[in-house]
Amino acid sequence: KAGVTQTPRYLIKTRGQQVTLSCSPISGHRSVSWYQQTPGQGLQFLFEYFSETQRNKGNFPGRFSGRQFSNSRSEMNVSTLELGDSALYLCASSFSRDTEAFFGQGTRLTVV
Amino acid sequence: QKEVEQDPGPLSVPEGAIVSLNCTYSNSAFQYFMWYRQYSRKGPELLMYTYSSGNKEDGRFTAQVDKSSKYISLFIRDSQPSDSATYLCAMEPFGNEKLTFGTGTRLTIIP
Numbered sequence: 423k424a425g426v427t428q429t430p431r432y433l434i435k436t437r438g439q440q441v442t443l444s445c446s447p448i449s450g451h452r453s454v455s456w457y458q459q460t461p462g463q464g465l466q467f468l469f470e471y472f473s474e475t476q477r478n479k480g481n482f483p484g485r486f487s488g489r490q491f492s493n494s495r496s497e498m499n500v501s502t503l504e505l506g507d508s509a510l511y512l513c514a515s516s517f518s519r520d521t522e523a524f525f526g527q528g529t530r531l532t533v534v
Numbered sequence: 535q536k537e538v539e540q541d542p543g544p545l546s547v548p549e550g551a552i553v554s555l556n557c558t559y560s561n562s563a564f565q566y567f568m569w570y571r572q573y574s575r576k577g578p579e580l581l582m583y584t585y586s587s588g589n590k591e592d593g594r595f596t597a598q599v600d601k602s603s604k605y606i607s608l609f610i611r612d613s614q615p616s617d618s619a620t621y622l623c624a625m626e627p628f629g630n631e632k633l634t635f636g637t638g639t640r641l642t643i644i645p
Contacts, residue, residue: 453631
């Protein structure tokens, strides 16, 4: 069974640009969550999607947005990139909202 | 005060030793508790998942939850060099798929 797949694995962007990250959940999983991991703040929750609807949102500015498609795949978008957005962005999927969450390998975003 | 507190370490123990990793939390709404292992430049890997007080064992790993004390632990028996990684505790309320993580404990097993 394939795990959670995130693309791309690495990205380098310039301040002010925007970026879109992709996450394909484990087959059959309907819940997808996004997290930001930095050395200073650790793992922080961005948002969660279930059945194409955002169910939960963390304390991040509106520049961070996401969506989920009917096949449960999810995308995360960050607009007007700042240096502080450099981080490992992790996607997790779960079968339902109260079951184990499995993480992908992450997308490492560097903003220069 | 953070909702979840975890000693960041680093923690170094000799191979074969029993390792004890701990987290405390302040939010009584947390009902589901997880331990993840994360190797450098990799995503977190789920080790243990539990939702009740008491012990849960899986191979060399035992997860312990004490909801009355708001304290969770992960024990690793017969530790191996391959166990060297960062261990993250995570928890979430019932019906709310939003994990709150500890800062992670960096563990090194010395051969």
